[in-house]
Amino acid sequence: MVMVLIFEKVCKIKKNTIPLRPKAHKSDMKRYVIDAQTVQQSDFEFELQVGMELFEAMEMTDISGADFKLTVSGHKEASNRTVIELSGEGTAVTACDRCLDDVTLEVDVEAAMTILFGDEAKAFDGEQVTLQRGDELNIAQFVYDSIMLDLPIVRVHDIEDCNPDMIARISGKME
Numbered sequence: 001m002v003m004v005l006i007f008e009k010v011c012k013i014k015k016n017t018i019p020l021r022p023k024a025h026k027s028d029m030k031r032y033v034i035d036a037q038t039v040q041q042s043d044f045e046f047e048l049q050v051g052m053e054l055f056e057a058m059e060m061t062d063i064s065g066a067d068f069k070l071t072v073s074g075h076k077e078a079s080n081r082t083v084i085e086l087s088g089e090g091t092a093v094t095a096c097d098r099c100l101d102d103v104t105l106e107v108d109v110e111a112a113m114t115i116l117f118g119d120e121a122k123a124f125d126g127e128q129v130t131l132q133r134g135d136e137l138n139i140a141q142f143v144y145d146s147i148m149l150d151l152p153i154v155r156v157h158d159i160e161d162c163n164p165d166m167i168a169r170i171s172g173k174m175e
């Protein structure tokens, strides 16, 4: 932990000449961008593989592993309105609330957002985004929010899978 902090500090001083988080490349975020023509002209569907690049880009350090296979489908409902649906499943790794060891959570993802086309662009507000004609669409925030909302609130192992040493320590304290 201390090493990580020192490493980040050094990187900041060196103006990011060393990548802060070498696991994912910034270019991995390109797959979250849909070109303007696709968004505006027709229905579309594609598979989206989501890994740690998304959580690193969002600086979500509680998640230490992620592997999602999602389907993104767009339905043109009017000349100025398209609805995008996101569905699929995957796993996210985080610290168990009970024993603090890593726990792998299985997550079903189901979400929708509305894209409006208007004169003035407006950022994604949790439900919709407004694009100007000719704008590309970046769905990173939408995908990230959708996964985070679908994570279970209580993030724990089945009790028999929790780290027994930690459980013994906790129950020792409580007695």
Ligand SMILES: [Zn+2]
Pocket (backbone or CB within 6 Å): 096, 097, 098, 099, 100, 101, 103, 156, 157, 161, 162, 163
């Ligand atoms: Zn546990």
